[in-house]
Amino acid sequence: MDTIGEFLTRIRNAGLAKHDKVDIPSSNMREGIAQILQETGYIRSYKVAKDSKQGIMRVYLKYDEKGKPAISNLERVSRPSRRIYVKADKIRAVRSGFGMDIMSTNKGIMSSETAKNEKVGGELLCRVW
Numbered sequence: 001m002d003t004i005g006e007f008l009t010r011i012r013n014a015g016l017a018k019h020d021k022v023d024i025p026s027s028n029m030r031e032g033i034a035q036i037l038q039e040t041g042y043i044r045s046y047k048v049a050k051d052s053k054q055g056i057m058r059v060y061l062k063y064d065e066k067g068k069p070a071i072s073n074l075e076r077v078s079r080p081s082r083r084i085y086v087k088a089d090k091i092r093a094v095r096s097g098f099g100m101d102i103m104s105t106n107k108g109i110m111s112s113e114t115a116k117n118e119k120v121g122g123e124l125l126c127r128v129w
Helices: 002-016 027-040 112-118
Strands: 019-025 045-047 056-061 074-077 100-105 106-112 124-126
Touching: 002 019, 002 027, 002 056, 002 074, 002 124, 027 045, 027 100, 027 106, 027 124, 056 106, 100 112, 106 112
Parallel strands: none
Antiparallel strands: 019 056, 045 056, 074 124, 100 106, 100 124
16 A cells, blocks of 8 residues: 555645645654645645554645645655656756655655755655645
């Protein structure tokens, strides 16, 4: 089962349904992706509540004045059946700079712009715009 794909689908569906928040089972990878989304302004914030199992992450979605979600599209790039890796010098801009890629590198989860500046490559997890 693709846990990152499930995480992205829950956020995408909650945005389309105009929900203020969405609850998702937590993991370190999901927390890293949520941190990048918060830093770049695609979500308002997120909180992690620990429980006896793996914990629950509550993601607060962000909308503009007209009620349109800040995330217009969120897609999984590297899947469990087909991993996509990108070298540091091959990282490209998403939608002419209006979007971003989120990557898993040996220095942790980071946006493609940060990975390019630090000259590290890695697995291309998802694309956001």
